[in-house]
Amino acid sequence: MTKFNRRNFLKSSLFGASGMLVSGSVKASTARSETAMIIRTLGKTGIELPILSMGVMRADTPNIVKAAYDSGIKLFDTAHGYQRGKNEEMLGEFFKDRPRDSFIIGTKVIPAGIDRRTGKLGPDFTKEGFLEMANTSLTRLQMDYVDIFYHHLAQSRETLLNDGMLAALTQLKQEGKAKHVGVSTHKNQAEVIRAAIEGGVHEVILVAINFTMKDDKDLMDAIEEGAAAGLGFIAMKTMAGGFHDEEKKIPVNGVAALKWVFQNPHIATAIPGFTKFEELHTDLEILNGLEMTEEERGNLLAGGGRSGFFCSGCTGCQHQCRKGLPVSDLMRAYMYTYAYGNLEKGREILDEYGVDADPCRGCPGCTVTCSSGFAVAERIAKVSRLKDVPEDFIT
Structure with a gap:
């Protein structure tokens, strides 16, 4: 595998991301990096992905998307609600003139009518309303289909297996508007994964996983069970908030955090969100190998295995608040x-x-x-x- 070169990437991204040619004209470049990527297969979908993908939620410029695309990243993750729709629109503009087989798009919709505190679907939820939101996302993206369409932020078996929700996801696939369907989850993740196994409709799980969760045996067991059933797993929240301390004096080593996640062979790819060239440039160092150094292990232990910011969504606090706050x-x-x-x-x-x-x-x-x-x-x-x-x- 070709070693990743920091200097060459930064040089190419700083100039290439602007889209400017020597002549002064501007056009979309389709040049891609020839750097060797570590590839994993996303469960039964059969999609082969570089282990590093991009979470686009916080990105507000196509320049950083271009730098990621040109570096060889293939999967770009967004959602219906990110930046009030502007995130999907930005990706639509960026990808509209690029070969459709050169990238993979995942987007997500939170069903209307959901009680955000309990995670249960209320009477305002309809299959038709959910499909309308999905169609709006496709319009913003300027695409006929997305590669992965997610039911966003599921937190219970009941919601995941709702007949209307499953029917909506099934219809999106039948109409060719989604090649694959999945679910994203932050809370009660093991329960959600096992419900997806039971339902047999979902193919991909977007799961929050990082080094602070090393003792969450139930989650790790559920991932193992899901992989055995053919589910593909994509990791989010891999940086655990980015700092070991609330004062932000001890940053998490991003490469070490990614390496920890990829010790689990069932995680096909991760979607860290980078908004700066340097962040992308640093994360790409994962391509040099997954073996952790002693220094990297030490960094992950710097906060006692905890994060200054990341909430695991364990729900242990759920009924402790007198005012019932979420x-x-x-x-x-x-x-x-x-x-x-x-x-x-x-x-x-x-x-x-x-x-x-x-x-x-x-x-x-x-x-x-x-x-x-x-x-x-x-x-x-x-x-x-x-x-x-x-x-x-x-x-």
Whole structure:
């Protein structure tokens, strides 16, 4: 396998990502890197993927997408709700003149009418409404089909196996609008994976997995069971928030974090989100091999195996809050806001869960004990201040 060269990549990405030619004309380049990629197969879909893919959620410029594409990355992951649809639109513009077999697109839809606190589908959910959102995504992407279409953010067996939801996913495949269908999950992940095995409709699981979850035996067992049933697994949240400490003084070694994930042979690829050339450039070092050095192992232990920001969605806090706040989701909003600087996503989560600017007011004291040791009340107070910021300042 060809060694990845940092200097050559950075040089080519800084100039190539602009799309500018020496003559001054601008056109879409289809040149791709010849760097050897480590390839894995995505379960029974048969899709062969480089182990490094791109989560596009936080990217707001096609230049970084171009740099990833030119480096040999093939799978680009987006969603109906990312950047209020602008994320899908950006990808549509970028890929519209490129060969359709040169890239793979995954997008996701959260079903309307879902109770975000319980994860259950309410009376407002309809198959037709879900399909309409899927069609909107295809229009934004300027594509006739996506390679992977996900039911987004499932957190229970009941929701995953809902007849209307399964019918919608099946129809998307039958109409040729999705080559494969899957589910993304942040909470109750083992339950969701086992439900997908039971239902027999889903082919791909987008799962949150990183080094802080090394002791989650139930999840690891469920992944093993899913792989045996032919499910393909894609990893997200691999960087665990990017820092071992809340003060952001001890960064997570991104290459080490990816190597840890790929010690699991059932993970076909990962979708770290990079917004800077240097982040992409660093993550591409995974192509030099998956064996971890002692220094890399040491970095992952720097925070005692924990993250300063990542909430595993264990749901242990679910019924501890006197006010019934969606604690784990607010911890996720905190991560997006303070670890990633993604205020828009943090605000979006607050809006989705109907959380106001001071949700803990009147509470005599916090009763929530977090398994990750987070100061829950303090974090909720800080992130909920986003509700006082005019929306147009954030978006």
